[in-house]
Amino acid sequence: MTTTRTTIALLGAGTMGQALLAGSLAGGLAPEDVWVSARRPEHVERIVDVHGVHGTTDNARAAEQADLVVLAAGPAQVLDIVAEISGHLREGAVVVSIADGIALADLEGRLPAHVGAARALPSITAQAGHGLTLLTPGASCTTAQIDAVTSLFARSGEVLRVEEEQHAVLGPLSSGGPAHLLYVADAMIEAAAVRGIPRDLGRRIVQQVMAGTAAWLEQSDEDAAVLRADVCAPGGAGIRRIATLDERAVRAALVAALTD
Ligand SMILES: NC(=O)c1ccc[n+]([C@@H]2O[C@H](COP(=O)([O-])OP(=O)(O)OC[C@H]3O[C@@H](n4cnc5c(N)ncnc54)[C@H](OP(=O)(O)O)[C@@H]3O)[C@@H](O)[C@H]2O)c1
Structure with missing residues (x-):
């Protein structure tokens, strides 16, 4: 050809x-x-x-x-x-x-x-x-x-x-990945709506946060967990929100969903 x-x-x-x-x-x-x-x-x-x-x-x-x-x-x-x-x-x-x-x-x-x-x-x-x-x-x-x-x-x-052999393992991350991130995006927009934020404003914010986070991860050599610590000062509101997610086993559920 x-x-x-x-x-x-x-x-x-x-x-x-x-x-x-x-x-x-x-x-x-x-x-x-x-x-x-x-x-x-x-x-x-x-x-x-x-x-x-x-x-x-x-x-x-x-x-x-x-x-x-x-x-x-x-x-x-x-x-x-x-x-x-x-x-x-x-x-x-x-x-x-x-x-x-x-x-x-x-x-x-x-x-x-x-x-x-x-x-x-x-x-x-x-x-x-x-x-x-x-x-x-x-x-x-x-x-x-x-x-x-x-x-x-x-x-x-x-x-x-x-x-x-890698398709079966990587597929849920790559072709399945948008569904997981949209699930999180939807939950974030809904949480904002519960507090009275119009969904179009919530969506604009979440969109930019996702794009910005992807660009930050791409630019940096650090692991995602290390970068996350920069947004989660000890004793602050950010780390308390992550602790709530962990208490409700959100991270464990994601790992389980991707490894089942
Ligand atoms: N969706 C994803 O995110 C994704 C990601 C990676 C890989 N894939 C793979 O992509 C493939 C398609 O998935 P999809 O989500 O696009 O499915 P889909 O929305 O159901 O589309 C299937 C398409 O195939 C056509 N089709 C069915 N039988 C046909 C035939 N005999 N000859 C020619 N065309 C025929 C249908 O035609 P009509 O519209 O006229 O009925 C339709 O356009 C799947 O094999 C899936 O594993 C999907």
Whole structure:
């Protein structure tokens, strides 16, 4: 695959597919280089109208246009879709599955030998240009194919190469992570509302606090616990709030949720 322009087929355009599409287009991907397929024709039509990409309900038709095929339907559909498209893939194409829990070996075993396979786990925050994709290229991938897959996901955020066994452990932190932080954000906004603060003001404050804390953590070499001590002077209100969270086992509950 030596062309500089890569044609992408996105098979499945639900929550995650659309997040990737929006983030990638905002990151410079040309709509005319994208084919999208989904199950419902009216859904495809809406995506074509909104984004100016090519659309179809025929997975094989989308796949045969593409150098890079992203499988973005649910885990229960993905291997059936592979069976639909495998006879229609271009020589040297690469197929990347974002389906949680579908093993690379299952993908590779169903694809023709001339096609590369990779597994990726993106995050919904791709739609805001701050995604994080865990990427595991299969042994079947060439360097050019890995570069093409990396470039696609890098349009909407960061890409981290990981081992396939790490997906199950890292997924709850990365692709599941926004749900945990939004849970905390929602609770903070609600607590402010209990004390009479309008939710839009609470939300603005919490948003900036989350963005500022992420930037601070990124800038510093210190551990999160060390940074937290800077906001929690001994005997002060900050440390008492953390003590209340600990008394109610919030930290233990988070660790349990992420390790169950
Ligand atoms: N949501 C996340 O945060 C997240 C994070 C990481 C990975 N993932 C992975 O991303 C994949 C999609 O998740 P999602 O949350 O986006 O699911 P979703 O919202 O249910 O979307 C599924 C999409 O697949 C389409 N589809 C279903 N069967 C199809 C078929 N046979 N051919 C073509 N398209 C088909 C659906 O089309 P219609 O809309 O027309 O019905 C829909 O657009 C899953 O495998 C999941 O493990 C999700």
